[in-house]
Amino acid sequence: MSRRVVVIGGDAAGMTVAAGVRRRLPADDEVIVLERGRWTSYSACGIPYWIAGDVASPDALVARTPEQHRAHGIDVRLGVEAVGIDPGARTVSVAGGDDIAYDRLVIATGAEPVRPDLPGIDGEGIHGVQSLDDGQVILDELERGPARVVVVGSGYIGLEMAEACVARGFDTTVIERAPTVMPIIETPLGEQVAKAMLERGIRLRAGAGVTGFVLDAGGRVAAVRIGEEEVPADLVILGLGVTARSALAKDAGLPLGAKGGIVVDDRQRVTGFPGIWAAGDCVVSRDRLTGDLIHLPLGTHANKQGMVAADSIAADLLGEPPRLTFPGVVQTAITKFCSLEISRTGLGEQQARDAGFDPVVVSIETTTVAGYMPEAGTMTVVMVADRGSRRLLGAQIVGAEDAALRIDVAATALATGLTVDDVVMLDLAYAPPFASVWSPVQVAARAAVKALAG
Amino acid sequence: MSRRVVVIGGDAAGMTVAAGVRRRLPADDEVIVLERGRWTSYSACGIPYWIAGDVASPDALVARTPEQHRAHGIDVRLGVEAVGIDPGARTVSVAGGDDIAYDRLVIATGAEPVRPDLPGIDGEGIHGVQSLDDGQVILDELERGPARVVVVGSGYIGLEMAEACVARGFDTTVIERAPTVMPIIETPLGEQVAKAMLERGIRLRAGAGVTGFVLDAGGRVAAVRIGEEEVPADLVILGLGVTARSALAKDAGLPLGAKGGIVVDDRQRVTGFPGIWAAGDCVVSRDRLTGDLIHLPLGTHANKQGMVAADSIAADLLGEPPRLTFPGVVQTAITKFCSLEISRTGLGEQQARDAGFDPVVVSIETTTVAGYMPEAGTMTVVMVADRGSRRLLGAQIVGAEDAALRIDVAATALATGLTVDDVVMLDLAYAPPFASVWSPVQVAARAAVKALAG
Numbered sequence: 001m002s003r004r005v006v007v008i009g010g011d012a013a014g015m016t017v018a019a020g021v022r023r024r025l026p027a028d029d030e031v032i033v034l035e036r037g038r039w040t041s042y043s044a045c046g047i048p049y050w051i052a053g054d055v056a057s058p059d060a061l062v063a064r065t066p067e068q069h070r071a072h073g074i075d076v077r078l079g080v081e082a083v084g085i086d087p088g089a090r091t092v093s094v095a096g097g098d099d100i101a102y103d104r105l106v107i108a109t110g111a112e113p114v115r116p117d118l119p120g121i122d123g124e125g126i127h128g129v130q131s132l133d134d135g136q137v138i139l140d141e142l143e144r145g146p147a148r149v150v151v152v153g154s155g156y157i158g159l160e161m162a163e164a165c166v167a168r169g170f171d172t173t174v175i176e177r178a179p180t181v182m183p184i185i186e187t188p189l190g191e192q193v194a195k196a197m198l199e200r201g202i203r204l205r206a207g208a209g210v211t212g213f214v215l216d217a218g219g220r221v222a223a224v225r226i227g228e229e230e231v232p233a234d235l236v237i238l239g240l241g242v243t244a245r246s247a248l249a250k251d252a253g254l255p256l257g258a259k260g261g262i263v264v265d266d267r268q269r270v271t272g273f274p275g276i277w278a279a280g281d282c283v284v285s286r287d288r289l290t291g292d293l294i295h296l297p298l299g300t301h302a303n304k305q306g307m308v309a310a311d312s313i314a315a316d317l318l319g320e321p322p323r324l325t326f327p328g329v330v331q332t333a334i335t336k337f338c339s340l341e342i343s344r345t346g347l348g349e350q351q352a353r354d355a356g357f358d359p360v361v362v363s364i365e366t367t368t369v370a371g372y373m374p375e376a377g378t379m380t381v382v383m384v385a386d387r388g389s390r391r392l393l394g395a396q397i398v399g400a401e402d403a404a405l406r407i408d409v410a411a412t413a414l415a416t417g418l419t420v421d422d423v424v425m426l427d428l429a430y431a432p433p434f435a436s437v438w439s440p441v442q443v444a445a446r447a448a449v450k451a452l453a454g
Numbered sequence: 455m456s457r458r459v460v461v462i463g464g465d466a467a468g469m470t471v472a473a474g475v476r477r478r479l480p481a482d483d484e485v486i487v488l489e490r491g492r493w494t495s496y497s498a499c500g501i502p503y504w505i506a507g508d509v510a511s512p513d514a515l516v517a518r519t520p521e522q523h524r525a526h527g528i529d530v531r532l533g534v535e536a537v538g539i540d541p542g543a544r545t546v547s548v549a550g551g552d553d554i555a556y557d558r559l560v561i562a563t564g565a566e567p568v569r570p571d572l573p574g575i576d577g578e579g580i581h582g583v584q585s586l587d588d589g590q591v592i593l594d595e596l597e598r599g600p601a602r603v604v605v606v607g608s609g610y611i612g613l614e615m616a617e618a619c620v621a622r623g624f625d626t627t628v629i630e631r632a633p634t635v636m637p638i639i640e641t642p643l644g645e646q647v648a649k650a651m652l653e654r655g656i657r658l659r660a661g662a663g664v665t666g667f668v669l670d671a672g673g674r675v676a677a678v679r680i681g682e683e684e685v686p687a688d689l690v691i692l693g694l695g696v697t698a699r700s701a702l703a704k705d706a707g708l709p710l711g712a713k714g715g716i717v718v719d720d721r722q723r724v725t726g727f728p729g730i731w732a733a734g735d736c737v738v739s740r741d742r743l744t745g746d747l748i749h750l751p752l753g754t755h756a757n758k759q760g761m762v763a764a765d766s767i768a769a770d771l772l773g774e775p776p777r778l779t780f781p782g783v784v785q786t787a788i789t790k791f792c793s794l795e796i797s798r799t800g801l802g803e804q805q806a807r808d809a810g811f812d813p814v815v816v817s818i819e820t821t822t823v824a825g826y827m828p829e830a831g832t833m834t835v836v837m838v839a840d841r842g843s844r845r846l847l848g849a850q851i852v853g854a855e856d857a858a859l860r861i862d863v864a865a866t867a868l869a870t871g872l873t874v875d876d877v878v879m880l881d882l883a884y885a886p887p888f889a890s891v892w893s894p895v896q897v898a899a900r901a902a903v904k905a906l907a908g
Binding site (some may be wrong): 012027045046049052054055060061156236238288298299300303304324326327328329330331332333334335337343364370372373374378400404405406407408409410412413414415416418421422424425426429430431432433434435437438 | 466497499500503508509514515575576599657675742743752753754757759778780782783784785786787788789790793795797800824826828856858859860861862863865866867868869870872876878880881882884885886887888889891892893
């Protein structure tokens, strides 16, 4: 008897599940994807580069089109918005259409930009950045030539969008509530980023919480309010992070965690709801260091979780043992901003303390390649270790070209529970055009060993 | 009572030991370093960049001068050549001087270029590259303007020297006995390197073993002989690798292993000879994957082994428990050559087979950054995994800028025994200017997982 897998959401997680189950299931089983937009499998992370003009069109950001997916036997239905789930009846209701029955359901509804509940937030010209459609809206706005762009929030997307706007010649201001930019990295590193930002000609208002938006007579944004002050703005880009787009799941009674993320087990099964899986930006993931369930919406996790969910569903339907589990995350992230590369993994000092560790924190300066090479740039590595166990807890890097990707060594070490002593003894690559004889992460680990002894 | 630590050799390993014990021991203990040359703590790996003109002078390659070491209380004696060790009497004899008694001895005599026993090898103008003095000799030769330079051997140093020579405008030929260049990487990767080399204008004679050197009437090299053929050459650079400089150790009856490397335990103690330690290019190191003792002369290992030996000696003399052990190596290496970056770690296919594994080998092509970014370059990753245990055994990368350092993820994974499944699930850094959503090493790991299933 033919079975039907229904996937809600056609981006990274959803299409990975759809493609994965399609490959494993017999041809007479159905795989249906309900996507409310008009794109599938696109790179939302590429939007700032499209806005900046580095990438010519949104098509370039699409890894696989609906037609390509259909050619592989996936029934992709665009412009179809799921509006309800009945886990008992195993049906999904859609706007303006008949209910769709499912045997197995996947929720991959993604995330949506945080829109703070402030006066004027619904004015025209105030946009978040999450989908390709959002990107197109902002691009259209920029083509109208705003005199002043204000970006609210200085996380990755906020900074990347600010740089894209200034690259296109717009007067751009970033407003950040915290004392400096990028609260996700330690303050001294954030200060380096703030400096690079000013050098690039981006205005910065740090330590300033937005209190509302001033709209003109036509209902369009005219300024951003910080306390009594008004910062003029013709276009506002919201970079305040995202929350899980999980209203559907909530309405169906599914369990939600941090930032509305759907709670799933390590096979992406929704806890307590047989027949329902969830993956990607709409779920919470387990932090491998703390065990906490956190909301960490990133394409890398979406892809892996999609693989895991596909394996779990296929195994379930085929009566085979599942092969994959999602082991969780270590909060690795990276970006390039102005003249700097920035990356992090694991826990920052406060996160480590909050998780009950006794953190030792060191910060070192080193060169990107052997110091005597003409192309040597500088970089700062911050490392956090646990005093009792000597385990590596986290690392952060800010530096010149070729600095930030070294975070992957720390990310790999975190996944395996290495101590800072172990990191010192790793056999990492060395040649003068690539590193000093001690790789930057090892320079930091040596400093951590010293700090632990002191 | 004052004790005396004598170190033979003043480069990376020797000076790391000397500095380490000096920091730990009371001021009235003596730390003496016998260095036959005139430099200390220099980067031999930087020599090709000095020859190429990227680095202005050999001074830039010196991390710490003899004067700086002396200022830290180390008795550095330059131009002093140790010629004998008496482990029973605990003395070192030196050329033209009195014997020096020691309480603890460190042998850090480094390595020397392989000079094959071929007709004409002792002619003028045939040079290895190991010390700064060797570098100066070659630089002086190049300043005389040789019409044709021939590099024998295409390992790292051979290729780096060939590129340095061609960068300075010399007609340069590389001769390699194996079918293609860089036998340390898999053949298809070596072929990519060979192609880049030809594009750079370096001549290549692969599959050609040198049978001797033709000397002119003055005893200077005029050609390199390959069978009956003579390849004209005014300067020959030997890039045939190095062997441990361990004649002293051998004469004293110390145990030697591969390529003459002194056999030590994981605290760098010479097996069976209490009171003697050895470290750096003159020892053999344990491969973490196979358990074999191999000769792997690299500055990274020399530094770590020096730290371990210093800790062991200081602990021994102070009656404290030692803290460090050297865990061994995974054969990580990296270089930049012509338009390519090249790196490797772990075992190649044949090495894996020789070690008793059942290797599965995959090769993938991917981009250095997200494929839609304008700066995307291509790279090839070869991965070797063990069929039975699914463990990662090795990886090799050849590609454009920003390709090769990703080998560090594999090197870290090897140190901790990760399977290819584990590698797929690592939380590695992703943003469009740095990688695709699957990092290159993960793209290869996914291919390995697929190959293991097939």
